[in-house]
Amino acid sequence: MDYAQSKYGQKAEENFVNGYNCTQAVFLAFSDLYQMDMATAARLSSSFGGGMGRLREVCGAVSGMFLVAGMLYGYDMPGDLEGKKEHYARIQQLARAYEEENGSIVCRELLRLDRKRDLPVPEERTAEYYKKRPCKKLVRMAAAIMEQYIEEHPLGT
Numbered sequence: 001m002d003y004a005q006s007k008y009g010q011k012a013e014e015n016f017v018n019g020y021n022c023t024q025a026v027f028l029a030f031s032d033l034y035q036m037d038m039a040t041a042a043r044l045s046s047s048f049g050g051g052m053g054r055l056r057e058v059c060g061a062v063s064g065m066f067l068v069a070g071m072l073y074g075y076d077m078p079g080d081l082e083g084k085k086e087h088y089a090r091i092q093q094l095a096r097a098y099e100e101e102n103g104s105i106v107c108r109e110l111l112r113l114d115r116k117r118d119l120p121v122p123e124e125r126t127a128e129y130y131k132k133r134p135c136k137k138l139v140r141m142a143a144a145i146m147e148q149y150i151e152e153h154p155l156g157t
Helices: 007-017 022-029 038-052 060-073 081-102 127-132 135-152
Strands: none
Touching: 007 022, 007 135, 022 038, 022 060, 022 135, 038 060, 060 081, 060 135, 081 135
């Protein structure tokens, strides 16, 4: 998929530039596909930015993709072992697609940070911030990967 042409990728990038964290940017981009008000969706996805609260673990864009997948394709019964298996396979497929493009799904590796955890204080979003961070590109890519998955696996089928 041409990430530059992705409708959801563009929306995710706009969300990020408007100040949402990486997870929120991706999750909110798909809000037209699930029934949740924007404030609730933003709060639900707020903890995962910065690799989960700036712990620099799983990339927030990847977490956003996983939240979208859960809303659209997830299981809701604890005993649904087949549904769980199918969903975990889906999540691994999405992670693989992202990793093939970027070499990792781990925030600190994508940002080339030498520390495992970061201060909880987010950086101010300045022109310099955007120059040194690939996050705009990563949220666009994650949303485009999710968009392609949805196109290949239509909802309700």
